[in-house]
Amino acid sequence: MPSPSPSEQRSGESSPPSDRRDDDHGALERAVPGLASPIRAAGFWTAIALPVLYLPLLATGLSSSLDCVVFLGLLVTNLLALYVGHAHRR
Numbered sequence: 001m002p003s004p005s006p007s008e009q010r011s012g013e014s015s016p017p018s019d020r021r022d023d024d025h026g027a028l029e030r031a032v033p034g035l036a037s038p039i040r041a042a043g044f045w046t047a048i049a050l051p052v053l054y055l056p057l058l059a060t061g062l063s064s065s066l067d068c069v070v071f072l073g074l075l076v077t078n079l080l081a082l083y084v085g086h087a088h089r090r
Contacts, residue, residue, distance in 0.1 A: 028040070028084075039084060040084060040085050040087055040088045041085070041088050042084075042085070043080075043081045043082075043083075043085025043086075043088070044081075044084075044085030044086075044088035045085070046077075046078075046081040046085065047078055047081035047082040047085050050077060050078045050081060051078065053074055054071070054074060057070060057071050057074075058071075
């Protein structure tokens with residue numbers, strides 16, 4: 001029996017195990033099954049559009065504490081939107 005080529009060996013080794021549980025989708029689908037897809041879509045598009053709001057803050061500078069708090073709030077919101085929307089259309 002001929003041995004498999006190196007590319008066949010690599011493809012066999014890199015495939016994920018079939019019994020692996022996909023936890024990326026589980027919690028949101030269990031919590032709100034009917035709204036999971038729209039929530040993921042909103043998170044995805046929010047993560048795409050939110051950095052536009054950074055520009056005015058960075059252009060004027062973060063000179064006051066309010067500017068810093070708003071910038072950090074936008075950053076945290078963007079990270080949350082990225083987390084929620086990362087599985088959109090998978």
